[in-house]
Amino acid sequence: MSGEPRDVYYNDPYHDDHRGLAFFAANSSTLTDSNLQGLDPSYMSFAECLHGSEYNTLARAFGLTPSSASPAHSSVKDEQRAVGDNGETPVTPNSSAFSSSTEAGDDEESDNIKKEKQSIAVSEDGGESSKKVKGKKKGEKTQREPRFAFMTKSEVDHLEDGYRWRKYGQKAVKNSPYPRSYYRCTTQKCTVKKRVERSFQDPSIVITTYEGQHNHYLPATLRGNVAGMFPAAMMTPAQMTGPSFPQELLVQMAPFYNHSGGGTATTNSTSSIYQQTSLTPFQQLQLPDYGLLQDMVPPTFFKREP
DNA sequence: CGATTTTGACCCGCGC
């Protein structure tokens, strides 16, 4: 392929109806102390970041004033395209877009129902090809959960986030040497999924995309470790469904390293989308409400200058 | 031995 889509971190034409994506870059390593030892001191661990004290900075960093929302509320679909098609389509500096759609909210249950139906469908196969993957009921529209994504600078792919996940698939990512892993929350009846992939433009960046909302609290065994760092994860599902929850957001951002003078940064059309102003990519993020976000992730999670 | 990961097959939606 030609050109260098440095900012292409998400391309999901399959999910035009997605409810929200938030891209967060984080200069972070992992939660585990053991993994921290050998890392560059300028890196922050998840734990470190999440225990940061500069909450207000986060708010500012995200430009979290509702009235400052992007004047160009392009559709989520368009936003996806903008960042997804080889980075050829420049996006506006204020490229945040917020989807108001919540129609996927019912999908959790239907997901299970679908499975039931699928099982039925396969049973009539005669047993010959029992391995066959079941098909969905005809006419059933595939709907997706609200999603949001984190970009995390990390050496490990699977970042600890307080929940327990089971890997259920892995696929090669087009145009990337790094595979994408699919995880499902192991808690019963919780349909939350997440995908983890590594940016091939910058292998140090891990992109974690969450889909759905947990219908439970953090596993008790993990609360002591991460609950305090992820207050949002401790919210009840009801609390999480509010309009201010990041899942309702769509935020695009350029990697912070574009501004750090790092050698890997390029200046093509997409990588420079945030360079038209003096703001950092984070400062140009715009979220409708930062109250919960403040609870969720302290600003130091996102950035630390060397 | 139960839980989790690996991995190839399969399904689905979409673009051509």
Place this chain on the structure above:
DNA sequence: GCGCGGGTCAAAATCG
């Protein structure tokens, strides 16, 4: 209609 790519399933392998 066909091929591609993304997503999921589930048997087998591996792990703790």
